[in-house]
Amino acid sequence: MTAGKGSSYHPWISSALTILIHLITSVNLSAQEVPIRKLELTVQNGQVSAAGIPRPAKGAPTVRLLQGEQVDINWIVDATTELHLHGYRLEARAVPGVPAPMPFRARATGRFPVEIHDERGQHRTILYIEVHPR
Numbered sequence: 454m455t456a457g458k459g460s461s462y463h464p465w466i467s468s469a470l471t472i473l474i475h476l477i478t479s480v481n482l483s484a485q486e487v488p489i490r491k492l493e494l495t496v497q498n499g500q501v502s503a504a505g506i507p508r509p510a511k512g513a514p515t516v517r518l519l520q521g522e523q524v525d526i527n528w529i530v531d532a533t534t535e536l537h538l539h540g541y542r543l544e545a546r547a548v549p550g551v552p553a554p555m556p557f558r559a560r561a562t563g564r565f566p567v568e569i570h571d572e573r574g575q576h577r578t579i580l581y582i583e584v585h586p587r
Contacts, residue, residue: 487521487522487558488523489523489524489525490518490522490523490524491524491527492524492525492526493526493527493529493552494506494526494528494580495528495529495530496528496529496530496531496534496536496547496569496579497531498531499569499579500579501513501514501567501579501580513566513578513579513581514580514581515564515580515581515582515583516580516583517583517585518582518583518584518585519559519584519585519586519587520559520560520562520584520585520586520587521559521560521587522558522559522584523557523558523559524556524557524558524559525554525555525556526545526555526556526557527552527553527554527555528545528547528552528553528554528555529547529552530547530548530549532549532572533547533548533572534546534570534572535547535570536553536555536567536568536569536570537567537568537570538555538557538566538582539565539566539567539568540561540563540565540566541557541561543555543557559582559584560584562584562585562586563583564581564582565582565583565584566578566580566581566582567579567580567581567582
């Protein structure tokens with residue numbers, strides 16, 4: 454059968470294409486798979502160190518992220534401590550020899566301190582997380 458005037462398959466193709474275009478354009482982009490940024494951060498003597506994170510002359514180092522990034526931080530510590538990512542209300546209890554995971558999606562923009570809360574009750578900022586808008 455050849456395509457021509459009055460052919461019955463043109464409306465079917467048009468409907469199928471319309472449905473296909475609707476399905477493609479209605480995909481929720483925020484639900485798409487986002488690559489995970491993995492960071493292994495070591496806390497020794499109350500100081501953070503990690504490859505690729507420069508240590509400033511004064512103050513705590515800063516990890517820079519883009520809004521929407523999925524981040525998996527694994528904390529490695531030399532003493533039992535609690536770590537708090539303020540602004541995100543995340544906590545991790547870490548003990549020596551066991552990586553303490555702190556996964557999160559960088560939704561809120563701004564500069565957020567990570568504090569250690571040690572066994573003596575002292576709180577101190579050891580790292581900043583900066584989340585920049587895309």
